[in-house]
Amino acid sequence: MKTRYSFGGDEHVYVEIDEEMSLEAFFIALSLRNAVAEAEIPGVTEICPANASFEVRFDPDVIAPEEIMARIRELEHKAEVSDKRLETRIIEIPVYFQDPWTHETLMRFRERHQDPTGSDLDYAARINGYDSVEAFLEAFHSQPWFVSMVGFVAGLPFLYQLVEREKQIQVPKYLRPRTDTPKLSVGIGGCFGCIYSVRGAGGYQLFGITPMPIYDPTQTVSYLKDFMVFFRPGDIVKWKPVDRAEYERIEAAVAAGTYTPRIAPVTFDLDAFNADIAGTNANLMEALNGI
Amino acid sequence: MAFKVVKPGLSTTVQDLGRPGYFHLGIPEGGAMDRFALRVANMLVGNDEGAAGLEAVFMGPELTFDADTLVAVTGAEMPIFVDGEPREGWSAFVVKAGQTLRFGFLKAGARIYIAFGGGIATPLALGSRSTYPIGALGGIDGRAIAAGDVVPVGEATTMTERSLDRSLLVPVSAPVSLRVLTGLYWHRLTPACQARFFADEWVVAPEADRMGYRFRGGSPMEFVDREQPFGAGSDPSNIVDGCYSYGSIQVPGGQEPIVLHRDAVSGGGYFTLGAVISADMDLIGQLQPNTKVRFTEVTMEEALAARAARRDRLAKLRAALA
Numbered sequence: 001m002k003t004r005y006s007f008g009g010d011e012h013v014y015v016e017i018d019e020e021m022s023l024e025a026f027f028i029a030l031s032l033r034n035a036v037a038e039a040e041i042p043g044v045t046e047i048c049p050a051n052a053s054f055e056v057r058f059d060p061d062v063i064a065p066e067e068i069m070a071r072i073r074e075l076e077h078k079a080e081v082s083d084k085r086l087e088t089r090i091i092e093i094p095v096y097f098q099d100p101w102t103h104e105t106l107m108r109f110r111e112r113h114q115d116p117t118g119s120d121l122d123y124a125a126r127i128n129g130y131d132s133v134e135a136f137l138e139a140f141h142s143q144p145w146f147v148s149m150v151g152f153v154a155g156l157p158f159l160y161q162l163v164e165r166e167k168q169i170q171v172p173k174y175l176r177p178r179t180d181t182p183k184l185s186v187g188i189g190g191c192f193g194c195i196y197s198v199r200g201a202g203g204y205q206l207f208g209i210t211p212m213p214i215y216d217p218t219q220t221v222s223y224l225k226d227f228m229v230f231f232r233p234g235d236i237v238k239w240k241p242v243d244r245a246e247y248e249r250i251e252a253a254v255a256a257g258t259y260t261p262r263i264a265p266v267t268f269d270l271d272a273f274n275a276d277i278a279g280t281n282a283n284l285m286e287a288l289n290g291i
Numbered sequence: 292m293a294f295k296v297v298k299p300g301l302s303t304t305v306q307d308l309g310r311p312g313y314f315h316l317g318i319p320e321g322g323a324m325d326r327f328a329l330r331v332a333n334m335l336v337g338n339d340e341g342a343a344g345l346e347a348v349f350m351g352p353e354l355t356f357d358a359d360t361l362v363a364v365t366g367a368e369m370p371i372f373v374d375g376e377p378r379e380g381w382s383a384f385v386v387k388a389g390q391t392l393r394f395g396f397l398k399a400g401a402r403i404y405i406a407f408g409g410g411i412a413t414p415l416a417l418g419s420r421s422t423y424p425i426g427a428l429g430g431i432d433g434r435a436i437a438a439g440d441v442v443p444v445g446e447a448t449t450m451t452e453r454s455l456d457r458s459l460l461v462p463v464s465a466p467v468s469l470r471v472l473t474g475l476y477w478h479r480l481t482p483a484c485q486a487r488f489f490a491d492e493w494v495v496a497p498e499a500d501r502m503g504y505r506f507r508g509g510s511p512m513e514f515v516d517r518e519q520p521f522g523a524g525s526d527p528s529n530i531v532d533g534c535y536s537y538g539s540i541q542v543p544g545g546q547e548p549i550v551l552h553r554d555a556v557s558g559g560g561y562f563t564l565g566a567v568i569s570a571d572m573d574l575i576g577q578l579q580p581n582t583k584v585r586f587t588e589v590t591m592e593e594a595l596a597a598r599a600a601r602r603d604r605l606a607k608l609r610a611a612l613a
Contacts, residue, residue: 006474008536009566010594014475021522021531048315048534050558051522055534057314060569060598065591149532151317151557154426158532165521172525173560177543190524190560192532197317200425217416217428229316 003028003076005069010060013069016053021160021191023270024084025052026148030233032072032079041071049233051148051158051192084270090144090236090284092262093186093195096247097121097137097208101182106206112176120205124171124188140169140207141239143281145193146268147231153200155215155229159193159237162273162281173203184210186239211242211250212261222257236268238285264291292360292409292447296440297391298353304501305411305430305442306404307343309553310419317557318428320537321421324501324553324576325402328366330605332406334612335363335383337449342410343420345436348402349579351394352436358388361408361450367400367577382454383408400463400577408447423554425502459608463574466492466583469550469567472594475539476530476562484513488548488564488586495582496547501554504575505547506584512545524560534558538566540586550575570597 004016015032018025033047033054043063048055058068098121110116115123125136145159152158161168173189178201181187185196187204194204197215213221214230224230242250253259264287273280306329309322323329323346330340345352351369363383364371371378372393378384380403386392394403413420413431422430431440477485491509498505514527523529528545535541535551541561542548550567552575567575568589578584589597 006477007472007566007591008475008563009472009538010569010591010598011538012536012566014534014536016533018520019523019531020520046312046314048557050533052531053533055536057536060595061602065595149558151315151534152532152559153556154317154423154428156317170522173529190529190532191522198425198427215426217426217433229318232316 005073007065007069008055010065011057013056013058013065013072014053015055015072018052021052021148023146023160023273026160027084027270028079029054031082032075035075035078036072039071039075041068043068048151049149050151051160086234086268088234088236088266088268089263090238090266090287092238092240092288093210094212094242094246094250095141095186095208095210095239096242096244099209099244099247102185102206102209105178105180105182105185108180109174109178112174112178114172114175120187121207124169124205124207127171128169137207137241139167141241144284145237145239147233147235147237148192150229150231150233153198154217155197155231157195157214157231157235157237160191161193162236162277164277171205174205177201177203181206182209184213186210209247211247211254212259213254221254222259223261234268236266236284238288262288262291264288292358292444293441294354294356294360294407294444296352296436296438296442297355299436299438300347300350300352302435303345303347303352304422304424304435305343305413306346306421307419308341309421310417310429313417314557318417318426319423319553319555319557321423321429321501321553322419323404325366325404325573327573327601327605328402328404329406331381331455331608332363332365332404333410334609335365335381335453335455336361336406336408337447337451338406338408338410342406343413344404344406344411346402346404349397351403353391353393355391356386356388359450360386360444361447361452362386362392363406364403365406366403368398369403370395370398379454381457381460382452384452385450401579402576407444408449409445412443412445425554455608456611459604459611461604463577466585467574467578468585468587469575470571470589470594470597471540471565471567471586472591473565473588475565477564479514479527479562480564481513481515484510489588493548493584493586495578495580495584497580499578499580501552502556503549503551504578505549507547509548512542514545528562529560530562532558532560535563536566538569538572539563540565540567552576568594568597570594570601
């Protein structure tokens with residue numbers, strides 16, 4: 001890894017573990033981020049982890065910029081040797097693919113797209129070499145995804161597909177971002193999947209929508225009563241395709257306060273994953289069957 | 292105590308000094324864009340500097356009061372009227388029960404701050420009353436104020452009218468200079484492009500809000516050639532999605548720089564070329580569209596000196612109003 005340090009103005013240190021995305025870079029960023037948090041350096045006010053980087057906000061009235069950067073560098077060696085294992089959870093997220101609402105949106109912003117003649121799904125399937133939309137969706141949802149970052153807007157997860165790099169789906173973002181995206185749309189941009197936690201602007205290709213809220217500032221949704229944001233980095237997601245009837249059933253259950261997401265505790269070990277991707281994924285998904 | 296919103300203005304929101312600590316989940320700090328103006332407004336009416344007030348952009352609201360209330364208006368220059376009688380900005384004045392506070396046309400700056408003795412007393416959301424409309428959080432139901440809203444105000448500690456020695460304020464000179472510390476992905480730009488960024492004159496674009504200020508009129512970016520890293524996306528302005536900091540400058544597609552402000556998105560896939568220094572963030576909140584701006588390169592030492600100067604100015608005001 002080629003770790004790079006830079007100041008972001010006079011209140012931030014930016015630490016880029018690697019220019020390219022990999023789970024190795026994610027785990028080193030996570031370990032170093034944790035080491036900085038545990039060091040309880042005076043003047044550090046917040047640490048924001050990203051996919052292969054993180055940023056430390058500090059108060060320069062309390063600690064000099066050069067000093068905080070030096071303190072973080074000192075911790076780097078620790079992070080490189082630490083365990084790449086995470087006690088986490090796998091969550092089943094129901095998705096209604098090819099739903100009417102995201103379809104209406106993506107057609108409305110067609111002139112901002114690389115391929116104005118088709119849908120986002122047709123385009124993504126074609127450029128990733130799939131014969132049909134069905135085969136593409138199967139590749140999209142059959143294997144789990146890893147939450148490598150939470151952010152952009154409130155509680156939005158960035159997801160990294162847990163498959164060999166050559167099998168990872170990649171798509172460009174819209175040529176010009178849309179000014180509207182339905183709340184809870186499921187999409188992908190670059191190699192990252194996402195769930196739009198709120199309605200708003202966005203540039204990812206849209207494939208479907210989930211009935212399961214992941215951000216609730218009113219904290220009335222039953223499983224968001226303790227905290228308004230559902231996802232945290234390290235969560236693992238398994239998409240579950242649902243039809244319109246099932247989508248509406250879940251939506252009603254959420255409203256009635258009777259919906260419980262399917263979640264199971266799991267351990268994710270990066271070395272084990274790299275040694276046997278199919279086997280590791282099978283074990284992860286098996287955990288969901290036990291609940 | 293409370294005031295009632297007769298007319299809301301264009302986009303008037305409850306703001307305090309924000310909710311730090313949740314940016315790692317995509318919830319920005321938020322709070323007054325011009326922190327200095329909000330702090331002084333609160334000092335004038337005897338509040339804690341971080342009490343919640345109203346931030347109104349380009350156009351003031353019209354408010355009626357159910358009890359005598361000490362009010363101060365700071366920030367942008369905008370005529371102030373109480374039942375049609377003019378009042379001074381940067382001063383504390385009493386609005387009596389039943390009277391109406393309203394505003395004339397904006398003369399300079401972009402945002403006024405209205406402080407109320409006792410402070411706005413809407414419920415706290417994650418430790419702050421600041422409105423974050425994208426996340427429907429804080430303020431009045433997570434949105435800008437609307438006609439008919441009744442906004443609660445806390446217990447005032449004083450009803451003493453007073454004004455501020457204007458010589459303690461620093462006028463904004465044209466063209467505006469925004470001081471920048473380069474860094475982050477600055478190395479993605481060619482040396483010629485780096486020089487042009489600071490040499491060019493930019494203007495504030497109409498797309499300028501609490502999330503960020505967009506600038507246009509300067510030269511497009513020119514990138515150092517490279518093979519794009521895995522996961523970044525194919526445009527040379529793309530990176531593997533990383534964190535964005537407050538004040539950071541991104542240039543989507545290499546065309547128009549955007550300086551992220553208090554309601555910043557917390558991360559994304561565009562390169563950033565550096566950040567506006569903390570001492571100049573308030574100033575951005577007072578820029579109108581079409582304002583001419585130059586970006587000026589500074590060192591960390593200069594950034595910290597500007598920060599200290601700003602702190603000293605606030606300390607002087609605090610002493611003057613104690």
